[in-house]
Amino acid sequence: MAVFTTGAELAPLTFVVTRADLIRYAGASLDFNPIHWSDRVAVKNGLPGVIAHGMYTMALAARALTTWAGDPAAVTDFSVRFTRPVIVPDDDSGVEVVISGVVKEVAEDGTAQVMVTAVSAGEKVLGQARATVRPGRLLDPAE
Template sequence: MNVGDELPGLSVRVTREQLVRYAGASLDFNPIHWNERFASEVGLPNVIAHGMLTMALAGRVVTDWLGDPGRVLEYGVRFTRPVVVPDDGEGALVDFTAKVGEVRDDGTARVDITAKFDGKTVLGKAQAVVRV
């Protein structure tokens, strides 16, 4: 593992069905994730994906690459822009890429993750610290 190594990318379609399933699993039934009228009343362009769902999907880039999610020691992101999920059966396409940003002497490495929707970054400072 070397600084600059790129991990295999991941593209995921986030659909309204996934939002319903995630809401049930997380108990996050905020209407901005399922009710278009409510979402527009609070100034959103449409229903948006749960931030934690987007974060979890981004984490898959790292866990798929590692093959062992137990090697992820730390993981954090900042939510910078919502993923707008249309009610069209196709959903929103979110692209995830990552690269090794630092290899440390203690046998760990920092992986920097990029998540883009509609050509714009939706997560900031998305980073995982992993056991090499």
């Protein structure tokens, strides 16, 4: 493992989201809002179709952070703003969500401030996504 420097880029990770993933997440989160499984209800509510749960999208970004860190306990703080929904088609292919990141600052104690970017269908779906990662935990971006 390497110590990151300001400006280090974290390699993009791609996640595929399907309707089956939304069903599993609904069961785990107890969020059965029909905009997450019914096109009819989603469209009736002004959406282009079924959308992923915002917290599921945030969880994908968190998973990328813990993958980069190599240790889930290394991520000590994480926050986002939801900017656009992830639209999930009714097919077996789903939709990709690509998570990338960059180290914006490294404090004297080695704690890294990481800015995370989440993109789906060419649109940024999370805004102001920031994480704090403890020192000595981040993997070398070249790995």
